[in-house]
Amino acid sequence: MNILIIHNKYKIKGGEYTVVQNEVNLLRNFGHSVYIYYETNNSINSILKKIEAFMHSTYSNKSFNKVKMIVDKFKPDIIHVHNFFPLITPSIYDCGVNYKIPIIQTFHNYRIICPGALLMRDGKICEKCINGNFIYSVFYRCYKNSFYGSLSVGIMDFYHLYNKTWEKKITTSIVLTEFSKSRFLLAGLKDNFTIKPNFVFDFFYKKKKREKKALYVGRISEEKGIKTLLTAWEKINYPITIVGTGPLEKNVKENKNKYINFIGLQEKNKIMNLMLSSSFLIIPSNWYEGFPMVVLEAYSLGLPIIASNIGSLSEIIINRSTGLHFNTNDEIDLIKKVKYLINNPRLNLKYSDNARKYYLKYFTPQKNYDLLIEIYNKAIEKNK
Numbered sequence: 001m002n003i004l005i006i007h008n009k010y011k012i013k014g015g016e017y018t019v020v021q022n023e024v025n026l027l028r029n030f031g032h033s034v035y036i037y038y039e040t041n042n043s044i045n046s047i048l049k050k051i052e053a054f055m056h057s058t059y060s061n062k063s064f065n066k067v068k069m070i071v072d073k074f075k076p077d078i079i080h081v082h083n084f085f086p087l088i089t090p091s092i093y094d095c096g097v098n099y100k101i102p103i104i105q106t107f108h109n110y111r112i113i114c115p116g117a118l119l120m121r122d123g124k125i126c127e128k129c130i131n132g133n134f135i136y137s138v139f140y141r142c143y144k145n146s147f148y149g150s151l152s153v154g155i156m157d158f159y160h161l162y163n164k165t166w167e168k169k170i171t172t173s174i175v176l177t178e179f180s181k182s183r184f185l186l187a188g189l190k191d192n193f194t195i196k197p198n199f200v201f202d203f204f205y206k207k208k209k210r211e212k213k214a215l216y217v218g219r220i221s222e223e224k225g226i227k228t229l230l231t232a233w234e235k236i237n238y239p240i241t242i243v244g245t246g247p248l249e250k251n252v253k254e255n256k257n258k259y260i261n262f263i264g265l266q267e268k269n270k271i272m273n274l275m276l277s278s279s280f281l282i283i284p285s286n287w288y289e290g291f292p293m294v295v296l297e298a299y300s301l302g303l304p305i306i307a308s309n310i311g312s313l314s315e316i317i318i319n320r321s322t323g324l325h326f327n328t329n330d331e332i333d334l335i336k337k338v339k340y341l342i343n344n345p346r347l348n349l350k351y352s353d354n355a356r357k358y359y360l361k362y363f364t365p366q367k368n369y370d371l372l373i374e375i376y377n378k379a380i381e382k383n384k
Helices: 015-029 047-055 061-074 090-099 135-139 147-162 178-186 226-235 249-253 268-277 293-300 311-316 331-342 345-362 365-383
Strands: 002-009 033-040 078-083 103-106 172-175 193-195 214-217 240-243 260-264 280-283 305-308 323-326
Touching: 002 015, 002 061, 015 033, 015 078, 015 293, 015 365, 033 061, 047 147, 061 090, 078 090, 078 365, 090 103, 103 365, 135 147, 172 178, 172 365, 178 193, 178 311, 214 268, 226 240, 226 249, 226 331, 240 268, 249 260, 268 293, 280 293, 280 331, 293 305, 293 345, 305 331, 323 331, 331 345
Parallel strands: 002 033, 002 078, 078 103, 103 172, 172 193, 214 240, 214 280, 240 260, 280 305, 305 323
Antiparallel strands: none
């Protein structure tokens, strides 16, 4: 099968880019021919480029022509789009429509129903735009705190929602969890969604004695709940290693708590070793996460997780099986759950075994390939 993968990369590589690379490698490992069309936001490096991106965010003839040339030469059986924003734009769907090629779109975030993409504002959940009234996003400057940027994304979202682009031009939409699907349906989109989680290649976990320490891996930012974590740790006498970088990095660096070890951004091998040697992972997010890769990495290495009971995290962290839930933004409840796991080492070992079993049952490359190829085959049949 010939598969065209399309992805607009962000300036800082994150989970989406990892997912794309994993799926490309997976498909090639199973003998498929894959062509990747990338654009990157690094090219938006001047005022002129920003104006150009603003003017063409709804529909880019340039992207359409680029994809048309690829389609003419590569002749794909499937076009799989991961992220089209802001440079590629939904114009590329028309290549699929014109050539009668099925379009698969993976929605990694909520950009098409929320210009800020996170369904979050000022550190709290916000669904004001979910019914299509994107004027709120302009008023609150939800896209990068920019009036013109928010206006541009709001216009794009409104135009394609009004013209039913997501329903008429996409053959199948992939979402990562049942919760994600529920938000898109709440926004009034037609139920054309298939659930396919992310996956990671197996790190070949081997049991080893874990050290008495916790771990946080992720962006150091408001939506990730880093403030809740720091506040909770004022009452927890237990070592925690914090890995990552982000806008609230200063808050962590200036924290004088002797139990907090901040080591910044790290290579994957270092993070995997930390996961193997730690007792549990903490994900204190206060927004509707998609399907964090750190969850899958932890599961593959048998690392239990204490996570906020919110959105998709409530679904993919199995309470009292692969870890524990705590009430979102509630440092008192986080303290309670952390101390509970610290004081029950046998239970922690049980959760560790369950996490590994859960990975093997649902999130291996083979499981994911079976789901993905089934989606492709159904889309081809549907497109006929």
